[in-house]
Structure formats: C-alpha cells, structure tokens
Amino acid sequence: MSKLIDGKALAAQMREQMAVRVEKLKETGIVPGLAVVLVGEDPASRVYVSMKEKACEATGIFSDEHKLPADTTQQELLQLVDRLNNDPRIDGILVQLPLPDHIDEDCVINAISPLKDVDGFHPYSVGCLAIGNPTFRSCTPYGVMKMLESIDYDLNGKEVVVVGRSNIVGKPVALMCLEQNATVTICHSRTQNLAGHVGRADVVIAAVGRPEMIKGEWIKEGAVVIDVGINRVADKKLVGDVEFATAAEKASYITPVPGGVGPMTITMLLFNTIQSASQRVAG
Ligand code: GUN
Numbered sequence: 001m002s003k004l005i006d007g008k009a010l011a012a013q014m015r016e017q018m019a020v021r022v023e024k025l026k027e028t029g030i031v032p033g034l035a036v037v038l039v040g041e042d043p044a045s046r047v048y049v050s051m052k053e054k055a056c057e058a059t060g061i062f063s064d065e066h067k068l069p070a071d072t073t074q075q076e077l078l079q080l081v082d083r084l085n086n087d088p089r090i091d092g093i094l095v096q097l098p099l100p101d102h103i104d105e106d107c108v109i110n111a112i113s114p115l116k117d118v119d120g121f122h123p124y125s126v127g128c129l130a131i132g133n134p135t136f137r138s139c140t141p142y143g144v145m146k147m148l149e150s151i152d153y154d155l156n157g158k159e160v161v162v163v164g165r166s167n168i169v170g171k172p173v174a175l176m177c178l179e180q181n182a183t184v185t186i187c188h189s190r191t192q193n194l195a196g197h198v199g200r201a202d203v204v205i206a207a208v209g210r211p212e213m214i215k216g217e218w219i220k221e222g223a224v225v226i227d228v229g230i231n232r233v234a235d236k237k238l239v240g241d242v243e244f245a246t247a248a249e250k251a252s253y254i255t256p257v258p259g260g261v262g263p264m265t266i267t268m269l270l271f272n273t274i275q276s277a278s279q280r281v282a283g
Contacts, residue, residue, distance in 0.1 A: 143264025216246020
C-alpha cells in the first residue's frame with residue numbers, strides 16, 4: 001500500500017514560508033504584486049481567479065485584478081498588458097485562459113514581458129527551460145517537481161513516463177524531469193502499448209484529462225504516481241487520470257485527487273511572483 005503525497009499540506013506549508021518571505025521583502029519597501037486578468041464570464045475561470053486573489057491576500061501579495069467584459073477587443077487587452085508590463089508595482093502578470101474566441105491567445109501571451117511571465121507560458125520562458133536555463137517555470141509542472149522534492153525523490157537516471165503532451169503540463173514537466181537527469185518518455189493519444197510504457201516507469205506523471213484512463217494494474221511495483229488530472233464524473237465526484245485505488249496498491253507514493261497536484265498550482269504562482277519581486281530588489 002502506498003503513501004500519499006499530500007499536496008494540500010505541502011501547499012499550506014509552502015504558503016506559510018512564503019508569507020514570511022513577503023514580510024521580509026516588505027521591510028525593504030517591496031510589495032510583490034500580481035496582476036490577474038480575466039476576460040469574460042467563464043464560470044470555472046472566475047473560480048480560479050478568485051482563488052488566486054484570495055491566495056495572494058493570505059500571503060501578503062498585492063493582487064491587481066482586471067475583470068474585463070467578454071466583448072473586450074484584442075487591442076484593448078494588449079494595451080492593458082502593455083500597461084502592466086510597465087507598471088513598477090507589478091512583478092507578475094497572469095492572463096487567465098481560455099480567452100474568448102475572437103482573441104488570439106498566443107498573441108496575448110507573447111505580449112507579456114518575459115520578466116513578468118509568472119505563468120511560464122511565454123515562448124521565451126519555455127525556450128529557456130528547453131535549453132536547461134529556466135527563468136519562470138510554469139506552475140502546475142513546477143508543483144509536480146516540488147511534490148517529488150517533498151519525498152526526497154532523486155530523479156537521476158530514473159525512468160519517467162509522462163502521459164499527455166500539452167504545452168501547459170506534459171511538455172514542460174518532461175523538460176523539468178530531464179533537467180534532473182531522468183530518462184523521459186512522453187506518451188500521447190497515438191502512443192502504442194501505453195500499458196507497456198507505464199509498466200516500465202519509476203515515476204508516472206499523468207496529465208491527459210481522461211478519468212481513470214491509467215489502470216492500476218499497469219503500474220510497476222514501488223513506482224511513484226503523480227496524477228495531474230482533475231475530472232468531474234457522475235454525482236459531481238472528482239477523479240484523476242489514474243485509477244486510484246488499484247494504483248495505490250502498487251505504488252510507493254501516489255497523489256490523491258482532489259488534494260494532490262491541484263493546490264500546488266496556485267502555490268507555485270505565488271512562488272514565482274515572490275521570486276520576480278526578489279529580482280526587483282536585486283536589480
Ligand atoms: N487556465 C487554466 N489553468 C491556467 C493557468 O495555470 N494559467 C492561466 N493563465 N490560465 C489557466
């Protein structure tokens with residue numbers, strides 16, 4: 001039977017430490033600032049944005065909210081991003097995705113200054129990660145790495161299998177594992193013999209967004225299982241991408257859903273914002 005990696009507890013512990021760091025920065029006259037931009041009324045995005053604002057408040061970070069109507073033009077949004085890029089109170093800019101269809105997401109992400117790209121989505125940030133010289137790491141994969149660190153897991157030479165190749169999780173988490181000298185395989189919808197790949201893995205990172213697609217019986221005895229999926233199924237129940245109960249019988253460590261990777265994403269956003277503010281001090 002495996003041990004749980006409790007993301008909720010780890011996030012709470014990190015946020016306490018970050019609040020102390022913010023107090024120290026404030027003593028030097030710096031208040032870390034995060035601008036959060038939401039366009040439109042998407043209910044899930046509203047919930048995420050309000051969670052981000054509350055987390056900022058609890059940590060002592062200045063939260064600069066911009067809630068814009070759904071018919072905001074791309075040019076108006078780009079003007080706001082430009083203003084935030086030049087606002088000295090702002091250390092991080094987050095434009096909540098998805099954006100309405102009439103706005104080109106890539107164009108907006110590209111407009112964010114790489115110096116304030118605390119989401120780690122800008123091609124500059126992604127490129128720096130790819131060449132092994134990371135600036136801001138994107139928050140969910142960074143949270144996964146912190147979870148592995150929390151159990152003192154040494155990735156050096158280990159077989160990591162990432163299931164999912166999204167720009168937000170799969171690709172960056174693979175690069176982060178590579179940075180730590182793991183042997184990394186990325187599986188996706190066209191992968192043949194997924195069970196075979198998963199069965200070889202010392203660490204399985206599941207980020208496909210399909211409820212319980214990865215079967216517990218595939219997991220190698222003693223493997224570490226990190227489940228990034230959060231899927232709502234019947235009766236509003238939340239499940240991950242991994243069949244939890246059966247996987248927990250094989251794994252040495254496993255993350256639960258909910259209460260696993262989820263709480264780490266916002267935590268790493270705060271972490272990146274504080275890091276950015278610290279660079280303001282240094283610079
Ligand atoms: N939408 C869902 N997750 C995220 C995230 O991590 N960052 C942004 N900007 N939008 C999101």
